[in-house]
Amino acid sequence: MADGAAGTKARCVSCREEIAIPEQYAHGDHIACGTCGTKHKVVRGDRVRLVMADVTxxxxxxxxxxxxxxxxxxxxxxxxxxxxxxxxxxxxxxxxxxxxxxxxxxxxxxxxxxxxxxxxxxxxxxxxxxxxxxxxxxxxxxxxxxxxxxxxxxxxxxxxxxxxxxxx
Ligand SMILES: [Zn+2]
Missing domain, CATH: 1.10.287 (Helix Hairpins)
Structure with missing residues (x-):
């Protein structure tokens, strides 16, 4: 996928809003959804994905x-x-x-x-x-x-x- 200078976007696991993921966020880093506040972990595989940081x-x-x-x-x-x-x-x-x-x-x-x-x-x-x-x-x-x-x-x-x- 296109990893531009502006970073990539992935959808919030909870509310499906798009979250911009800046390049400096590495695999496993935490990022919160700006809309609902759900905390995610960045997964950098063949494409950038977000998973829930806390599965409780x-x-x-x-x-x-x-x-x-x-x-x-x-x-x-x-x-x-x-x-x-x-x-x-x-x-x-x-x-x-x-x-x-x-x-x-x-x-x-x-x-x-x-x-x-x-x-x-x-x-x-x-x-x-x-x-x-x-x-x-x-x-x-x-x-x-x-x-x-x-x-x-x-x-x-x-x-x-x-x-x-x-x-x-
Ligand atoms: Zn959200």
Missing amino acids: PLRDALAQNQQTMNRIQAELAHARASFGIGANGLGIGVAFAVYQVGWKGEPLSMTLLWNAIGIALVTGLLLEAANWAFLAKRQAITRLSEELQESQEEARTLRQKIRDATRL
Whole structure:
């Protein structure tokens, strides 16, 4: 890369602002970001790079990220478990309705007709509620899965930053 008299520029690891690195800064020298104050170490390889001087905040962030992931995984397991319970509940409801209408085999009467209408209404409402709950739970599972993926991505980036910084 062009190492002019004005020095080179590299991006802050934390806020991505450009930091000018004067020529007199050697490999391993510390330089702080003028925007956010994050301290870096200069890495002079085939091109000039900046790595974090202190990885403690990165390790803290990683630990917090791990906690977040544990929480999301627990929520996800809970959501999946209750999803199964909901499906079983619906099955039992349908079986009960079939039993009421089919197996009792009472002679046709107004009472039976009203009962059938009542059962149909209740079953319909239950199905509607179950459907809504299914959708809500499926959405929750999708959202949690996405959050988990984001956390995994973040952990990967943090580990990479720590590796970069400790290799020096
Ligand atoms: Zn910065």
